[in-house]
Amino acid sequence: MAKPVISLDQVVIRFAGDSGDGMQLTGDRFTMDTASLGNDLSTLPSYPAEIRAPQGTLLGVSSFQLHFADHLIQTPGDAPDILVAMNPAALKANIRDLRRGATIIVDSDEFTTRNLTKVGYATNPLEDDSLDSYKVHAVALTSLTVAALSNLSLSRKEAERSKNMFALGLLSWMYHRPVEATENFLRAKFGKKPEILEANLLAYKTGWNYGETTEDFAVSYEIAPAKMPPGRYKNISGNVALAYGLVAASQQSDLTLFLGSYPITPASDILHELSKQKKFGVITFQAEDEIAAVGSALGASYGGSLGVTSTSGPGVALKGEMIGLGVMLELPLIIVDVQRGGPSTGLPTKTEQADLLQAMFGRNGESPAAVIAPATPSDCFDMAMEAVRIATTYRVPVFLMSDGYIANGSEPWRIPEVADLPDLHVEFAKTQEDFKPYLRDPKTLARPWAIPGTKGIEHRIGGVEKADVTGEISYDPANHDFMVRTRAAKVAGITVPEIIVDDPSGDAEVLLLGWGSTFGPISAAVETLRVNGEKIAQAHIRYINPFPKNLGSILEKYSKVIVPEMNLGQLAMLLRSQFLKDVIGYNMVRGLPFTTAEIVEAAMEVLHD
């Protein structure tokens, strides 16, 4: 007789194991199957900076967290309801994040004395009472997998590699995930290696059946689909969404997309993704360094392409001088900064928001650039197109500030209709008499985009200060002052959408104001606060330079403004200096996104001090 089924409104699962155990893949698959069931979801991959940190050590632990629900959610979840731990290290590294009463599934085969001592377990937690406050399932994952594959001609080592699929199968059973998609995925991935494919399929099925049959698992769970606006969806990460946004922008503007990039975590996937898009005429140039990367992008822009460079903080620190040339030449240029933990090499695989002031001021002289920041993984698509709109309309470098959290994290994305995408066409300067390269459009203050190959407008530009209108070299003091102010005015005058405040009661006195990837945790916190009857307003800044026109009045409206940032208060500093408003910074610099609870707590303090 079938096992009972309990329905839940949401679940947070974390898969954890060695870097070698394939936890990212396992998590990805579970996410895909979950997405296809129509749950809303949010993910948080986490892996060590080393390619393969030493086996069985705390440092070597790689994990993937997935939050899915029958309603709209904002974050990967604070505390897992269920942890899959492939070895003692994975258990030890993650146990403190679990809520009491959570379920733990471990591979008991891995709990050998040797592995236990490696991570400093004096006694086996499966045997002592240390896990009493959790529901523990000790499953001999490894031996069960190996046994199941015994008929295949695989070495034990090879067989063991499939144990993540066993785990996936088991969890898929527990949460009623469909099997076909994963089976197809495996067929596609291992098509060329029938033995391995067999092994994975078998392990996956065995895991499923293990749940179905053994006493150990008494119940399974179902989570109804979330009510989401109708449309076609796909699960997407920030890096992929950003790459798609750039491709879309190039199509909508009929401009060749040129990416000049040098690999760096966590930005490399943008280079990888775009290098697959040559069909769209996309040119990807892996340069010798970050300076050459941005230089080539600027050269491409000069030639009439969409010049983009993608990097992370250390790369931006190298590009400053070239970006300054872009400011002087007044050409379109997009700098994607997928922020990571700093300073210096810092925490390369962790997230942070501490490059904001570098983007604003990391160049010599008065060197204004536009700065915008996506709020969620899927928002990277829209903001990439916005970056292109601003860069091409105003002929100015634009910083697109993503970060490791939304770059690698994913969420369901309602795929837009191509017909609904904005038209991004702009005009190049045409053949004309007496061409003036620095004669500006009175509305945008943009100078002509005058590309080589256009007869009759041959001209010379450069990094030395130039005379207004003619663009010739000028050392005239008054002209310099004028040009400095004009470049500043041009950026200050960029049209950006007004910022919307979410203040249902209309009489909240405290505003939670964020930027970039803190949108998720802040929104979740706001929901929680309101559920608890608190009055709180929320607004999110996606345009930082220039700020939305109505920002000042909004700051005035609220007696207290809390600004949570994964830095020491960089947006806060810009707000304080520009609006002289005593905003309250809430800052954590731990390489991790905020938890909902942290922000709720911070807000409560302000609400009730």
Added chain:
Amino acid sequence: MAKPVISLDQVVIRFAGDSGDGMQLTGDRFTMDTASLGNDLSTLPSYPAEIRAPQGTLLGVSSFQLHFADHLIQTPGDAPDILVAMNPAALKANIRDLRRGATIIVDSDEFTTRNLTKVGYATNPLEDDSLDSYKVHAVALTSLTVAALSNLSLSRKEAERSKNMFALGLLSWMYHRPVEATENFLRAKFGKKPEILEANLLAYKTGWNYGETTEDFAVSYEIAPAKMPPGRYKNISGNVALAYGLVAASQQSDLTLFLGSYPITPASDILHELSKQKKFGVITFQAEDEIAAVGSALGASYGGSLGVTSTSGPGVALKGEMIGLGVMLELPLIIVDVQRGGPSTGLPTKTEQADLLQAMFGRNGESPAAVIAPATPSDCFDMAMEAVRIATTYRVPVFLMSDGYIANGSEPWRIPEVADLPDLHVEFAKTQEDFKPYLRDPKTLARPWAIPGTKGIEHRIGGVEKADVTGEISYDPANHDFMVRTRAAKVAGITVPEIIVDDPSGDAEVLLLGWGSTFGPISAAVETLRVNGEKIAQAHIRYINPFPKNLGSILEKYSKVIVPEMNLGQLAMLLRSQFLKDVIGYNMVRGLPFTTAEIVEAAMEVLHD
């Protein structure tokens, strides 16, 4: 019978000619002779970015302005009382700066139709009425010089080259400058070329005699020495003073001075000056680029030397990543930024203050560095020693923000007694058991300076986030947050002298607050304002990160604070965000220092609005 002598309290002279005419040398010599007479003085050299811009063109004009007086002065003067113009271009380029009634001495030989049309003079200004409001002396400088040298076996071209010495001689007669020093100088300079030496000496004498004898010059002038504190003085430029300060610091700390530098205007002279000081064990390394320059300096610091790198804004834009490593390694490092006009290549030979925010924020992640700025040419000596004190005491990168104005400008400097210089000795970590590279001094929060070659403290450091105390790699979230805040706290905790307010009446309501090279013009303006009975206070910020502890209370004390800056308000932005004070920016970005009149006017508006 001797000509009458009029005594003046101050004079502003400007020498102007082609880049090839040797105006800088002429100005330098006149300055030296003036200094030795005990006048107070201030100079402003100005030359084109080109080595030799085209002869006789406005662009090619090079000039040197000298202000000297029988009392203490603060600036090179707003408007020349006397202009020496070696050709029509020099006249045209400078005439608008003169005060009405000023004296003009021109080389009439150069006022040929060809030269006049070259610069767009329709008629000869010496013949039309355009100069009626000035006292004009048209002297056939060239032909007089050539005639005087006719006995020497020089080509006409060679002979002509000495005409600047004729001009110098004439002016030396007019203002009673001593001749010996200049003659000795010429002997030293041209000792190896007797013909040229002869020519210069002769031209110089001839110029002198010309003044003495011709009717054209009816009177001469004398300016009494200024009352200055007793001591030995020399006239010094900011770049030289800065180089001397570094040498002095290395002597006072017994640390080898290592300069890693890449030439760039207007910072190159620091490299040149220090490369002459090998006797002091100074190592100067001309690197392949700015990154290698700062990298080598950091490597030298790691080895226990005083690692310094000197550059200008574009160089700083390249050094950001390496400075970030310095922040992470917590080693002493000094970055000298001689600011010039920006952005990009900008105005390479002009002055500006627009690198302040780059110094503060031009790196990835939370990357705090100390920032200090000298106020005058001679202050560069003291602030260089301060930079060393801070860098070695706190083991942190320090930005020393000079600019083109004080770097090339000069003033009399009261040479300090070596005995009075501060002791800058610091301790290296000693051989010890169980060494902890990131165990901090509780007072300064500095980590040990643990140099290779010290037995028993072998250890590894790097740019990845490190664990508190041990310095080992750590990806622990809490540790990262702690280290980020600790690095910030260390810089915030640097001891800097309190800022002194000059407010004689004690009840001024308006404060003029400056930083860096604006000290001169602001002080001059304050004097003028007070002479006119205005109540105004003055304070000058030499320590920007951290600010002096008492700055906040001072800002509170004054209802209105005016902040003049040669940028769009960079210090103002820091003040506003940190103190939420609505300071009033007065900004000009013209590549030139403020004039006294400009600041007086700006202050008057605020005083009487």
Added chain:
Amino acid sequence: MTDVALTKKDFTSDQEVRWCPGCGDYSILSTMQSYLPELGIPRENIVFISGIGCSSRFPYYLNTFGMHSIHGRAPTIASGLAISRPDLTVFVITGDGDSLSIGGNHLIHTLRRNVELKILLFNNQIYGLTKGQYSPTSEQGKITKSTPLGSLDTPFNPISLALGAEASFVARTIDSDRKHLTETLRAATAHKGSALIEIYQNCPIFNDGAFDLVKDNETKAASLLQMVHGEPIKSSTHGLVHEGASLKVVELGSVSENDLVIHDAHNPDPAYAFALSRLTSMDHNHVPVGVFRDVVRPGYSSMVNNQISEIIAKQGAGDLNSLLTSGDTWVVA
């Protein structure tokens, strides 16, 4: 495309030239202005990109498209332009400091990739614009503003460096020799791929006479080893013979004409051109001029653009909608 042939005047901009009297840059400029019409390329399709330095002022004086960029980075900007705009003819103008000091890395990577750029390296063995510090090509022991006791660095040999970086075309010529400079420009522009031309350029202000040996009428004939493909490499007095992997300068007549090395600019092995390049480093009495190496290798931008057209030919042009809806998707009704 203009039908009427262009003239030197057409390529001369209205900008006042701003170099010191007697600067070698003048003759290079005027030779370039005279040469460009012969290319038969419309002005608007020619771009000069320079870095920073006296030499890098060059683009201002040519009535084509031009960019005076930042120090050392011209090859990066020019690469982005050439790769995205294969229809253009792109020159890079650079100095010995610009290209070999701060810009060294970009130069060698551009050469190995074989990006279709014609790179003119104005080698005056000094930093001119910053008023006379030694450069990576200054001879060891040079007294300059930054080395009052003499420089200590072994200089780069730009030709050797370029060959070590897989350059497909490398040549050397002299500012004042209009004819030879013109021939060299001709060969460089005919070459598909990166072409590096080292131009000995005199800086009368900070390094005057650096190249007198090859400029003075008394000495130049004997010191200049003329490299002409298919002909023996000779000066008026000397020739070359093989010695192991090296090349040795011998007096004409001391060996039979047939033993003299016949120049082979197309030798697939750069070892030959490299051996030639070492002559100036080994002794300072003989200077090979002309094309050291000129071999056929696909240009980078043509490869990049082929890769794109091939995939489009195979799979058709990309369709945005199918990209966005690719992979696992689901529909919410």
Added chain:
Amino acid sequence: MTDVALTKKDFTSDQEVRWCPGCGDYSILSTMQSYLPELGIPRENIVFISGIGCSSRFPYYLNTFGMHSIHGRAPTIASGLAISRPDLTVFVITGDGDSLSIGGNHLIHTLRRNVELKILLFNNQIYGLTKGQYSPTSEQGKITKSTPLGSLDTPFNPISLALGAEASFVARTIDSDRKHLTETLRAATAHKGSALIEIYQNCPIFNDGAFDLVKDNETKAASLLQMVHGEPIKSSTHGLVHEGASLKVVELGSVSENDLVIHDAHNPDPAYAFALSRLTSMDHNHVPVGVFRDVVRPGYSSMVNNQISEIIAKQGAGDLNSLLTSGDTWVVA
């Protein structure tokens, strides 16, 4: 100075090694740890400076002074250290991306200056740490994460590049050949000046088998051309002969032993070593290993410090007061 001889253990730090199982870096590390005691230099006088990359983790595992710096810049930091501290022995640990891509300029300038650094270039022909993009030494056409249709760049030949940059010592060895690696380290540390060692290093994760030809027992004997000074350059089956300025691989026996090239690592003309370096670029069946070039040239830091001691010997140590009061001064009473 320690009297008791040090052992491998003394040079092994307490840090857990964090490379993938089977990574070539392991054997290089353990060979280095075994070799260091033989140097007889106290641990505290040895410094390892690396950039960023898997290979650049190396310093953490050695119980000497060490710095894991930033990407590509290790030679700059190491130069500053070596010049200011001639008493130290400084190693630079770098990867093919670290040293030849972002760090290319620093590498070539370090080599031309001949700064006393021992530079170990771990060449796995891939970007390891960033998970598998092609590097400047990856073969053309390589399919990687960033080149799904194959890379287009002609790779650098690190040996050729170094020789083009005036390197005084250049060698090649293999991660897994402890004996040869040790000999090569010995030669490099004996050399005064910059020493560059290219180490073929296998990356089992992202570029497995790149060097199988010279590692597999079936093929290695025939493919490895052993370079030993004063002896004919040979593999088990092939040798070398001169052909013009080039070197040609011939089957042993096809020419008389006496015609085989005898290795001369001390040849003053780098043209010889350069010709040797081209063998791997011309055909991919034969790989010279050993020391290509090892010539005597004054080290940079020794020159810098001599210049200082000489001037002090001549003029005496600097006196601060006389510096401050130098030039025109005047007294106000």
